[in-house]
């Protein structure tokens with residue numbers, strides 16, 4: 060993970076704050092702001108062993124109850140401040156929320172999680188990132204299903220709203236493997252309960268409105284965007300048009316296509 064010296068880091072939705080605490084090995088406490096979606100009392104009761112007091116003792120600013128999808132909530136965080144905003148292992152809580160959302164809009168978990176990530180990027184680039192800083196957002200997630208079905212490289216951007224005068228569009232600029240050994244005592248927390256999620260191969264997906272950022276030299280670009288590949292299924296290259304048609308008729312492709320169409324429809328009301 061690219062964490063340059065003196066970069067101001069902001070974490071979003073950091074379950075038990077153990078990732079933010081592990082970041083202190085890389086950044087100074089005054090350059091770190093941590094946030095949780097849960098309120099302080101929920102955090103303390105949900106995760107018996109959490110890193111809140113360690114962060115407070117180190118002098119880190121911690122904000123609770125920050126819903127990254129909600130503009131008013133996001134604006135409680137320092138604006139125009141961070142160089143890098145990080146959301147590790149984002150996941151919409153399943154309790155209540157899925158049921159509510161499905162009732163309201165008859166949509167799926169896939170759509171809700173895309174919606175979460177889209178707003179993370181939109182609000183970070185509109186309010187949270189410093190207009191003259193690094194201008195980077197990181198999403199760390201596993202690259203297996205159901206996460207791979209979010210089409211994270213292609214579906215969340217471009218985002219046009221940004222607080223930088225000189226910026227272009229916010230785009231996915233590449234990914235790198237997440238090296239968990241760099242983050243001591245970091246536990247990936249279950250979104251709903253006092254449980255841990257197993258550490259498995261994960262990638263950091265990097266977004267910026269600076270398409271020539273030097274970070275690109277360490278990132279892998281998304282090859283499935285090229286002609287002859289299927290970006291939704293990450294398959295290809297297809298040898299000829301018959302192979303491509305066969306692929307389009309597979310059950311797997313049809314399911315991915317449906318996620319894509321649902322998201323396009325949802326974007327019209329964002």
Ligand SMILES: C[S@@+](CC[C@H](N)C(=O)[O-])C[C@H]1O[C@@H](n2cnc3c(N)ncnc32)[C@H](O)[C@@H]1O
Nearest residue numbers: 072073074096126127147148150246247248250
């Ligand atoms: C699987 S947990 C991962 C927790 C933590 N980031 C980690 O890496 O251990 C998913 C996290 O997403 C957060 N989250 C879900 N919806 C959110 C929202 N609307 N705004 C901010 N965070 C959210 C949850 O609170 C939860 O902590």
